[in-house]
Structures are given as C-alpha cells and as structure tokens.
Amino acid sequence: MGLISNGTTLFDAGAMAAGLAGNMVFMKKLTASDSANLTFVHGSGGVDFTTYKEYIFFFKDIHLEANANWGVQFDTGSNSNFNQTITSTAFYAYKAEASGNTTLSYNTGIDKAQATTHQVLMMDGLGTDADNSNSGFIKLYDPGSSTFVKAFSSETQVINTNSDGTGNPYCNHCFVSGYINTTTAITKVQFTAASDNFNGDIILYAIA
Amino acid sequence: MAVISNGTTVFDAGALGSGVPTGGLTHIKTLTATDDTATMVFTHGTSSVVFDGTYDSYIFKIHNIHPEQDGWFMNVDFSINGSDFDLTKLSNAFRAQQTESNSAQSLAYVTGADNANAAAVQPISFDSSNDADHAMNGELQIWQPASTTFVKHYTSRFQATGSSNFSADYYANGFINTTTAITTVKFLMAGADFDSGQISLYGVKG
Numbered sequence: 001m002g003l004i005s006n007g008t009t010l011f012d013a014g015a016m017a018a019g020l021a022g023n024m025v026f027m028k029k030l031t032a033s034d035s036a037n038l039t040f041v042h043g044s045g046g047v048d049f050t051t052y053k054e055y056i057f058f059f060k061d062i063h064l065e066a067n068a069n070w071g072v073q074f075d076t077g078s079n080s081n082f083n084q085t086i087t088s089t090a091f092y093a094y095k096a097e098a099s100g101n102t103t104l105s106y107n108t109g110i111d112k113a114q115a116t117t118h119q120v121l122m123m124d125g126l127g128t129d130a131d132n133s134n135s136g137f138i139k140l141y142d143p144g145s146s147t148f149v150k151a152f153s154s155e156t157q158v159i160n161t162n163s164d165g166t167g168n169p170y171c172n173h174c175f176v177s178g179y180i181n182t183t184t185a186i187t188k189v190q191f192t193a194a195s196d197n198f199n200g201d202i203i204l205y206a207i208a
Numbered sequence: 209m210a211v212i213s214n215g216t217t218v219f220d221a222g223a224l225g226s227g228v229p230t231g232g233l234t235h236i237k238t239l240t241a242t243d244d245t246a247t248m249v250f251t252h253g254t255s256s257v258v259f260d261g262t263y264d265s266y267i268f269k270i271h272n273i274h275p276e277q278d279g280w281f282m283n284v285d286f287s288i289n290g291s292d293f294d295l296t297k298l299s300n301a302f303r304a305q306q307t308e309s310n311s312a313q314s315l316a317y318v319t320g321a322d323n324a325n326a327a328a329v330q331p332i333s334f335d336s337s338n339d340a341d342h343a344m345n346g347e348l349q350i351w352q353p354a355s356t357t358f359v360k361h362y363t364s365r366f367q368a369t370g371s372s373n374f375s376a377d378y379y380a381n382g383f384i385n386t387t388t389a390i391t392t393v394k395f396l397m398a399g400a401d402f403d404s405g406q407i408s409l410y411g412v413k414g
Contacts, residue, residue, distance in 0.1 A: 003211070006220075010219050023234060090304070147272075149342065151367040
C-alpha cells in the first residue's frame with residue numbers, strides 16, 4: 001500500500017520516496033576486526049555501484065596492527081585480482097608532535113603512473129599505539145560508467161610514526177586523487193593494509 | 209491527507225513535516241550538458257532552483273564533464289542580478305599532477321587560476337581533455353550566498369584527466385567580494401563548449 005499526500009507518493013512498496021529523507025544515501029557499513037581486507041561488491045549486501053554518479057566511503061578509526069600503509073584497489077566484473085591500472089597524485093602536510101618538524105610536499109612514493117598496485121590513501125608508517133587511529137574519506141565518481149575512466153579523490157587525517165625516521169608521532173593530512181584507467185564498470189572496491197591486518201569501520205554512501 | 213503522530217505533523221501536502229529530522233543534503237536541481245552547451249546556469253527562483261537563505265551552504269557536484277576541446281579551463285562565475293557577471297573575487301589556486309609516463313609529478317601554486325580582487329571568472333578545473341574516455345569530476349561549495357552582511361566564500365576540488373594523459377587534483381578557494389546576495393551561478397569553459405556532463409545543486413542544512 002502506498003501513502004500518497006496531495007498527489008505526492010511518500011511511501012510505496014516498502015520504501016520512502018527518493019530524496020524525501022535527504023540525498024546522501026546510506027548504503028553499507030563494513031567493520032574490520034583483525035581483518036586482512038574489507039571489500040564492497042556490487043550486487044552483494046545492498047551495494048549498488050551503477051545507480052549513482054558519486055559514492056563516498058568514510059573511514060572511521062582505522063587502526064593497523066603493523067606499522068604500514070593502508071589503501072584501496074578496484075576490480076571489474078567477477079574478477080578478484082584487484083590490479084586495475086591507476087594514474088594518481090599525492091601530497092601531504094604534516095607536523096611532528098615532539099620535534100615540531102613540518103612539511104607540505106608532493107609524495108612520489110605513493111602516487112601512480114599507470115601502476116596496478118594498491119593505491120595508498122594513508123601514508124606508510126601508520127601508528128599502532130593503542131590510541132592511534134586514522135580517518136577520512138574517498139569519493140569514487142560514476143564507477144558504473146562504460147564511457148569514462150573512473151575518477152577518485154581522497155582526504156585522510158592519520159597518525160604516522162616515522163615520517164622523518166625519528167619515530168615521533170606525526171599529524172599527517174594526506175590528499176590522493178587519480179583515475180582508474182578503464183572504461184569497464186567497477187564492481188569491487190577493496191581496502192587493505194600493506195601488511196598484517198586492521199580494525200575499523202568503512203561506511204559507504206551514495207549521492208542521489 | 210496529513211499524517212499526525214502524537215501531535216506532530218509527520219507528512220502533509222506531499223512533504224515531510226518541518227519538525228521531522230531528515231538528511232542534511234537536499235538535491236535541488238540537475239543540469240545536463242549536451243553537444244555545444246555553452247553555459248550551465250543556476251538562477252534562484254528559476255526552474256525550481258533554490259539559492260538563497262534556505263540553506264547554510266550549497267554544493268555543486270560536477271560529474272563527467274566532457275569538453276569539446278583540449279586545453280581549456282573550466283570556470284565558474286557569479287551574479288547578483290542574473291545578467292552581470294562582474295563581481296570581484298580574491299582567491300588562491302593550487303594543484304597536484306602526475307603523468308601516465310611518470311615524468312612530471314609535482315605540487316604547485318597556479319598563478320593563472322587565482323584572482324586578486326579581479327572581476328574575472330574563477331577557474332575550477334585547470335585543463336581539459338577531449339579524449340573520449342576523459343572527464344572532469346569534483347565539487348564547488350558556496351557558503352551563505354544570500355548574506356547581506358558578509359562576503360561569500362567558496363571552495364572547490366576537482367579530479368581531471370589532462371589533455372596529455374595526466375591526472376590532476378585541482379583546488380580553488382576564495383571569496384566573492386560583495387555583501388549583496390548572489391542569485392546566479394554560471395559554469396562555462398574558457399574556450400569551446402561542453403560536450404556532455406552533469407552539474408547537480410544541493411543544499412546543506414544548518
């Protein structure tokens with residue numbers, strides 16, 4: 001039974017009318033608990049990578065078990081190799097807790113030039129102290145397109161421990177942006193640490 | 209028919225009651241460019257566009273803009289009357305870029321895209337590529353465009369595939385130096401036209 005008010009359908013078939021409750025649509029939350037990866041798969045568990053032009057993955061309190069980096073890769077169709085070709089940029093601003101060192105710099109270590117390795121979003125040396133965690137987001141544009149390459153951009157706030165080799169904690173603001181160089185629809189998005197496992201939440205929203 | 213629960217109007221006249229909590233991002237209007245589209249214009253009060261004090265800020269989400277030619281800026285401009293786009297802006301611009309051949313990675317200020325209290329357009333994406341699979345994606349946010357007290361701040365970030373096969377991360381931030389309400393926002397390429405793409409306007413609740 002639908003609920004219609006003044007000619008406008010408010011509810012029907014068990015769902016609220018599009019846009020009625022806002023246009024940032026919650027889609028899926030995955031929680032890592034000593035996990036090697038978290039993977040969002042189109043058509044699985046409510047994940048839909050074809051309907052919307054923009055998707056946002058929020059990272060909440062990502063905590064690594066090893067002093068490594070953390071990032072993302074993508075795949076198409078039923079493939080699970082997570083080796084899509086990416087060209088990307090990366091830069092960061094940081095300040096050290098103890099030494100006071102500061103930097104604003106391009107990062108040639110994590111950008112990509114047609115590479116198929118995982119795209120680092122949070123720079124190497126993430127802290128593993130009990131109170132260390134990392135947060136941020138990545139936006140993925142029109143992953144279902146069969147015309148265009150797939151753009152993405154991320155912004156994260158992380159705690160690094162060895163940005164200058166001293167072991168001092170660093171507040172590090174990382175910006176990564178690029179494109180997946182394929183016109184085939186993206187069906188899988190996988191987040192992993194460079195080594196060992198991680199904990200934390202990743203929440204997927206779509207912009208309607 | 210209205211739905212009233214415990215004295216609170218939940219629905220009436222085809223809309224949620226004002227006291228019902230909803231999402232903070234509200235879609236207002238989407239414009240779609242087709243071949244030879246010269247400008248994409250949002251004007252308050254026209255074609256269902258709301259661009260006033262209803263929301264605290266407004267976000268233009270820009271998806272798969274495909275230009276007619278290589279090598280042009282994508283720009284935005286503003287008006288207080290819908291016809292004169294001559295408002296002064298003070299802004300900064302920078303970008304990161306990397307080529308597919310790993311030959312020119314850098315982070316740099318872009319002097320050609322900033323404004324020093326100039327009445328020129330504001331570049332928001334600093335190159336364009338007409339390759340069939342290339343496009344520009346990003347967003348522009350404007351705060352309190354209807355304020356009659358303050359100047360109007362804006363920030364933007366774009367991911368673009370460059371005309372010589374590079375990835376670029378473009379940033380432009382500044383303010384429109386007027387205390388008169390902004391009513392119109394216009395997007396255009398510096399040269400040539402749009403081939404395709406969408407710009408969607410959202411309101412952000414305070």
